[in-house]
Amino acid sequence: MFNLDLFQQLPVKILTVAVLIIVTAYFIRKSIQLFFDKTSFLDENREQTLMHFSNQVLKGLGLVFFFIYVLSHFFDLTRLVTGSVVVAGALALIFQHIIRDYIMGLAYLFERQIHLGDYVIINGNRQGKIEEISMRHLKIRQYDGYVYTVSYSNITELQNGNRGMRRVNESLILNYRQNPDVAFKVMEEVARTCNEKYEEFLLKDFHGAPVEGFKFNQITELNVDYRGHRYSLSGLVKEANFVDASKKVRYELAMAAYLNNLMMAESGEFENKKSFDPQG
Known part of the structure; x- marks a missing residue:
């Protein structure tokens, strides 16, 4: 059942099979990507989801085939699986x-x-x-x-x-030296502005009232990439208006940051350069 002579050629065989599996998975992934690039009957989110899931499936199947191939050189897998009902039942439970x-x-x-x-x-x-x-x-x-x-x-x-709606979720990443109280007031004002100017984008209930208006979610993440804190604003909009609503909200955030001199987060390299610049 166990054959030591196979070790003489086994490394080469295993390496060859591994390369073939990787190359095959690569071409399948590229074919799927090319198919989605040339067609438009699925929306972008759907395509990204299918691509992501297919990549996971290819990885899993590749590993399974590889281990089966390796084990088949040491054991008679057919006899091992079919000859032991107990083992098969235990594996099914596990x-x-x-x-x-x-x-x-x-x-x-x-x-x-x-x-x-x-x-x-x-x-x-x-x-x-x-x-x-x-x-x-x-x-x-x-x-x-x-x-x-x-x-x-x-x-x-x-x-x-x-489903039939989208949640706009935009944010500003502000420097950790920014006073949160000031940032809170600015973000709350942006939320009020968006509710007034872009109410037509919001999803409405049966009574014509917004299901969820634009609102400031306060600090949703600290120390983002060691640069600053994330201040987020969200709102529930109609799916058809998601792109336009997102653009409008981003504009209002950018304008508010400019008018109120909010301290935007910067890369660590740029901040260090400013800190140590003898002419700064």
């Missing part, structure tokens, strides 16, 4: 949660329940923007800046805020 995660992940993807960038609420207590969709889990960026990872089998309730 991997049942993993298999369930894969199946539920495929269901969420192909039923178009989630996309990259969607704003979701999971199990009623975790909310944020989807940053990663893998084969087994979701990763969402919460308002506090933390990344929350949840496996599909642990999702009992999922609310998607991007």
